[in-house]
Amino acid sequence: MYQIDLDKEAEEIARRYKNMLRNTYRDLTEENKILIRKAFELAKEAHKDQRRKTGEPYIYHPLAVAKIVADEIGLGATSIACALLHDVVEDTEYTLEDIEKMFGPKIAKIIDGLTKISNVDHQNLSLQSENYRKLLLTLSEDIRVILIKIADRLHNMRTLDSMKASKQKKIASETTYIYAPLAHRMGLYVIKSELEDLSLKYTDPDSYYFVVKKLEETEKDRQRYIEEFTQIISKRLQEEGLNFKIKGRHKSVFSIFKKMKKQNVSFEEVYDLFAIRVIYKSDSKNEKFLAWKIYSIVTDEFTPNPSRMRDWITTPRSTGYESLHVTVIGPENKWVEVQIRSVRMDEIAEKGIAAHYKYKEGYKIEEDNQIENWIAQVRETIENQTSTNAMELLDDFKLNLYTKDIFVFTPNGDLKVLSVGATALDFAYSIHSNIGDHCLGAKVNNKLVPLSHLLKSGDQVEILTSQNQKPKADWLEFVSTSKAKSRIKAALNIEKRKYTEEGKELLIRKLRHLRVNFSDAELNSIQKFFGAKTSHDIFYQVAIGLIDTKELKKYIDSKGVFNNLLSRLRKRPTFISNKENIEPKEEGTLDMIVFGDDEKKLDYQLAQCCNPIPGDKIFGFVTINKGIKVHKETCPNAIDMRANYDYRVIPAKWVNSANRNFLIDISIEGIDRKGILNDITNLVSHTLNIDVKKFTINSDDGIFQGILTLFIKNTVQLEEVLQKLQNLEGVAKVKRLEKK
Known part of the structure; x- marks a missing residue:
């Protein structure tokens, strides 16, 4: 129980406020400090009777958000004041008009944007991503709304332990789905990584704690290795009289987990677990020269991998990120990624937009308007979107969030940044919507190519147009940028x-x-x-007779069944404190799935996308036409379902499995030897008494790879199979295959 001591709380509030003011990325004038103090006093007064779920004073939250805005994102006094005030209009008696009278129209406009986002966050809309459409619309007002909202979400994620499990999963899924990509696009790589790590902690705690434990176990060896590598490079850099510092850091928990899953490898097999960063001081004139000088020194000492070299200095990423990356073979024949960047570049990598604008003056940054261009594209995408389907808008928007860049040139030699997979038609739309609409074809490197031609870095592109040309439906099949897609859809x-x-x-x-x-x-x-993508499609189908009265009757009948099912499942789940979120196991007796707090037996289907078996942590998802589908908590689609349709997610768990078997694929590989096939089948069929449905095996140059398809009762039996197979002579790796 949280014990309230008002005097101590007042001291703590004052301490946190001073700490926030001391740690700001930008220098604050006296006028700035007066504005921030005024906002703080109002927020403290407005929230004085409110407390967080932890029992702490509510003002701790706005103060924490303001500290993130001031230090970690690096925004100025206006944004800090707005961070302090961001919940005042939503949660207290103060109105937007009051804020405008006290602080002026600029701050009131930002607070209005933040309030709108918060309001939709609390609604259970049937299409949750409509929230994100409104969030994106705020970009056309003021980008600071998005940045403050990212800070707000970061603090909520840092304090998510106080929420119940179902709420944790919903918020974490939303964070992975939209806020981490937004942070990435704003150049806030440190915040993006933390948001992803914290989301993984709640959406897949087993994987999160597994990677964390492995990192802790290897910490000493990693530090020793970094020091050894650093000493070798430092000596050479000192001889050249360079002013520098070297940092070593491991990759984020999320990125390590993602790499393990994508490449189907163990933790030990992830070869680039950490990176070494060389940060040097330089004036603008010598900045690029010194980067390549350091690159030369590093590659003199260690052999580089040519395919892993990335020059983000000559051609920065569309987020403004600049750095020189090279992967080399370091001591003990281990691969090491070395990142070379100036103090300015490092600040931009850490602070994103805030540092980007700080360094605009005095540096020749040719692409210094990249962020503004991207925001303009987002605005155009939203403005051109005639669809009422927010999910479609979000999909178009997210196309450009995580894509890699290519660099192509106009006939005049101007550089254009597009995403990998962009076509000649995407290029046409990137120049101007009107050019895209009338595009007939293109010349790439003086050679005539069709609209669908895939571009690559270094191409020079000339667009051919005709006033008689109009957008066609099949164009949507070969464009990849959100701007092109939204413009074509609008025309159609x-x-x-x-x-x-x-x-x-x-x-x-x-x-x-x-x-x-x-x-x-x-x-x-x-x-x-x-199954229509937009409401316009529904109206169109009704108008031309595809949807008639008979079809509408079918809809009404199905709706009655669906609503009845939802009403039976709307009870709140009981939250049981469990740090690692591990389901209690009833070994050998699990054969049934029950739903909800009262553990009802309901009809369901096992989702084919993740193939859950007894013992897996699961949840139910109420579909429109096919009843309840049961998914694993780690299902690839779980994030999207929780982020967009959390109101249709219901708790579920296994309670018995004595009489049911499930088909599971197991990959097995190792050194081929005489009798290995016989040993595997004997172990599974005779020793463990498990039915084998199929066993495919290939051998090449003394190495074998196989897939066993078995009838498995539950995860306890599965673990036994994996362990016994792993212990067989010659077997190198055994793993359950997840369905994709």
Whole structure:
């Protein structure tokens, strides 16, 4: 129980405020400090009677968000003041008009944007990603809204332990789905990594704690190795009279886990667990020269891997990131990634946009408007989006978040940054929407190519146009950028619009005849039932007769079944404190799945995307047409489901498995030897008494690889199989294969 001592709390609040002011990335004037103090006093007064779920004073949260904004993101006084005030309008009696009177229209506008985002965050909309559409719309108002919201989400993630498990998973899934990608796109790589790590901690705690434990176990060896490598490089750099410092850091927990999963390797097999960063001081004139000089020194000492060299100095990433990356074979024949960057480049990598603008003056940064260009593209995507389907908008938007860049040139030699997979048509739209709409073809390096031609770095592209050309539906199949997709869809929708009003009126009449009231929620439900991407598609299909009264009756009948199912499952799950979130096992007796707090037996299907078996941690997901689907907590689709449809997720667990077997694929590889096949089949079939459905094996140059398909009762039996197979002579690696 949290014991309240008001005097101590007042002292702690004052201490945290002073600490926040002392640790700001930007220098604050006296006028700045007066503004921040005024915001702090108002926030403290407004939140004085409020407490967080931990029992602490609520003002701790705005102070923490302001500290992240001031130090970790590096924004100025206006943003710090807005961070302190970000919950005032939403949670207290103060209004937006009050804020505008006290602080002016600029701060009021930012607070308004933050309040709108917070309001939709608390709603259980049938399409959760509509929240994100509204979040993205704030970009057209002020980018600081997004940055403060990222800070707010970061502090919420840092204090997520006080929430119940179901809420933790929802918030963590949302964070992976949108806030980490946003932080990445704003150049906030440190914050992006922390958001991903914290999300993994709650969405897949077993994997998170496994990697954390492994990192702790290897910490001493890693530090010893970094020091050895650093000494060799430091000596050479000192001889050249360079002013530098060297840091060593391990990769984030999330990136290590992702690499293990993607490459299907163990922790020990991830060869680039850490990177070494050389940060040097330089004026703007010698900055690039010194980077290549250090590169030369590093590659003189250690052999580089040519395929792993990345020059982000000559051509910075679209986020403004600059650095020279080279992977070399270090001591003990281990691969080491070395990142070479100036103090300015390091600040941009750490602080993103804030440092980017700080260094604009005095440095010739040719791509210093990249962030502004990206924001302009996002605005255009949103403005051109005629669809009411927020999920489609979000998918288009996310196309450009994590993509790698290529660099292509106009006939005049101007550099354009596009994403890998971009075509000649994407290039046309990147120049101007009108050029894209009338694009006939292109010349790439003076050779005539079709619109679908894939571009690569270094290409010089000339677009050929005709006023008679118009966007076509098949164009959507070979464009990859969100700008091109949204513009083509907008053009195609113009043709459909003449049908939509007629279709909408017709739909309203048909529903009224069937005694159903037309509403946005109802339309959303109809859209999902018929698998339409947008509401415009529904109106269009009604107008041309594809959806008639008979089809609408089918929808109404299915809706009754679906609502009945949801109402039975809407009870809140009981939260049991369990640090590692591990399901209690009833060894050898699990054969049934039960749902909800009262452990009801309901009809369900096992999801084929993740193939859960008894003992796996699972959850139920109520689908529109196919009842309950059961997924593993670590299902590749779990993040999207929790982020967008958390209200349809229901608790589930295994309670018995005595009478059921499940098909599981196990990969096995090792050194081929005489009798290895016989040993494997004898162990599984005779010693362990497990039925084998299929066994495929290939041998090449003394190495074998095979896949065993077995009938397994539960995870306890699965662990025994994996362990026994691993102990066989010649077997190097055994692993359960996850379905993709």
